[in-house]
Amino acid sequence: xxxxxxxxxxxxxxxxxxxxxxxxxxxxxxxxxxxxxxxxxxxxxxxxxxxxxxxxxxxxxxxxxxxxxxxxxxxxxxxxxxxxxxxxxxxxxxxxxxxxxxxxxxxxxxxxxxxx
Amino acid sequence: xxxxxxxxxxxxxxxxxxxxxxxxxxxxxxxxxxxxxxxxxxxxxxxxxxxxxxxxxxxxxxxxxxxxxxxxxxxxxxxxxxxxxxxxxxxxxxxxxxxxxxxxxxxxxxxxx
Numbered sequence: 001x002x003x004x005x006x007x008x009x010x011x012x013x014x015x016x017x018x019x020x021x022x023x024x025x026x027x028x029x030x031x032x033x034x035x036x037x038x039x040x041x042x043x044x045x046x047x048x049x050x051x052x053x054x055x056x057x058x059x060x061x062x063x064x065x066x067x068x069x070x071x072x073x074x075x076x077x078x079x080x081x082x083x084x085x086x087x088x089x090x091x092x093x094x095x096x097x098x099x100x101x102x103x104x105x106x107x108x109x110x111x112x113x114x115x116x
Numbered sequence: 117x118x119x120x121x122x123x124x125x126x127x128x129x130x131x132x133x134x135x136x137x138x139x140x141x142x143x144x145x146x147x148x149x150x151x152x153x154x155x156x157x158x159x160x161x162x163x164x165x166x167x168x169x170x171x172x173x174x175x176x177x178x179x180x181x182x183x184x185x186x187x188x189x190x191x192x193x194x195x196x197x198x199x200x201x202x203x204x205x206x207x208x209x210x211x212x213x214x215x216x217x218x219x220x221x222x223x224x225x226x227x228x229x
Contacts, residue, residue: 034217043120043207043220044159089159102172102214103149103161 012113019080021110023073023090030094034104035064035075037086044089047075052094077112085114118142120221122208128227129198137193137224139208148191149209149218150183152176159207165191166214198228 013019025033031052036044050057050064050073057064063076073090091104121140129135141148150162164171165183180196191210195202205225209218 032215036220041222043222046217046219049217091159102147102164102166103174104151104159104218105161106159108158 010111019077021075030092032093034091036089039086122221139191141210145210147211150193151207152204154204203228
């Protein structure tokens with residue numbers, strides 16, 4: 001069935017290095033993709049989004065890449081800081097997804113650990 | 117910066133009891149959502165609400181769940197007869213439209229004993 005999943009449950013990087021978090025999705029009808037950051041005990045915090053008519057979008061220190069051919073999404077975080085330590089979820093939305101037309105379908109999450 | 121708020125932050129209840137989780141969405145938002153996250157698992161969509169009625173719901177959202185917007189600011193999730201497996205974090209979210217970013221609240225941790 002349709003699903004959104006992450007390749008690695010934990011990613012450990014040195015402070016100051018760049019991080020890349022990957023996500024695979026299976027619903028080819030998805031047209032909107034979002035990355036959320038979740039710190040312990042808090043709700044998902046919006047980071048960046050991208051629509052299916054784009055393949056790259058940049059924010060402050062973050063870049064999202066979308067490859068629709070292989071149904072792959074990635075989040076790049078430049079010059080990671082201790083405050084970047086969190087669980088990162090990709091989510092997708094589109095018609096016929098598991099969550100319906102309105103609901104987001106989330107992946108399982110990648111725990112990003114920043115080493116000092 | 118406007119944000120979604122939720123109360124209570126923690127709720128402990130006995131199996132079979134009714135609970136009401138409360139949310140105040142961002143004021144100019146029109147779409148409201150409930151999600152849940154069982155410990156260690158991914159966030160799951162429950163229901164969306166627009167124009168005072170349910171817009172979409174998932175298979176999880178069965179007859180024991182209901183949602184309501186009792187006034188101009190609150191959005192509630194009621195679980196009529198709680199089960200052990202209802203223990204989870206419940207997140208409220210809101211957006212300006214169904215195609216725009218959903219902003220999440222801090223969650224209510226529900227523990228059913």
